[in-house]
Amino acid sequence: MYELKVITQFAAAHRLDNFYGKCEALHGHNWKVEIFLRADGLDEAGLVMDFGKIKSRAHEILSEIDHTFLNELPAFKTQNPSSENIARYLFERLGAAINNDRVTVSRISVWESDNTSASYFLAG
Numbered sequence: 001m002y003e004l005k006v007i008t009q010f011a012a013a014h015r016l017d018n019f020y021g022k023c024e025a026l027h028g029h030n031w032k033v034e035i036f037l038r039a040d041g042l043d044e045a046g047l048v049m050d051f052g053k054i055k056s057r058a059h060e061i062l063s064e065i066d067h068t069f070l071n072e073l074p075a076f077k078t079q080n081p082s083s084e085n086i087a088r089y090l091f092e093r094l095g096a097a098i099n100n101d102r103v104t105v106s107r108i109s110v111w112e113s114d115n116t117s118a119s120y121f122l123a124g
Ligand SMILES: Nc1nc2c(c(=O)[nH]1)N=C([C@H](O)[C@H](O)COP(=O)(O)OP(=O)(O)OP(=O)(O)O)CN2
Pocket: 016, 023, 027, 081, 082, 083, 084, 112, 113, 116, 118
């Protein structure tokens, strides 16, 4: 099994409803995003997938949330833009854009700070 990791980032504002603490208030983060891909085999170039293609797909999707107020986006109208929900959202969006019969987005980790992250990943 092969695994790739691409690190990217976005900046956005959010607040957490039903959270009784300072994160109820509007504030922002520079989120670091780790994208993990897995494949059993390689393509004819010996790659899981071109890093450039992964970065390009990620840029397209992250540009929709970069420098936004996450709570106002359709994806987060009915669920808090917590790091957990952002990780699942990006897992689903990037999976739809990248997965093929050989390659799978296997994990997304989003880091709100140097010390705190949340991940969504394929079980098993
Ligand atoms: N499991 C989660 N916990 C928290 C999330 C989250 O997305 N998932 N988010 C927050 C807030 O977004 C908040 O901005 C971060 O809070 P916190 O780490 O407590 O605050 P600081 O970055 O200021 O760090 P300190 O060093 O503790 O001051 C909260 N929790």
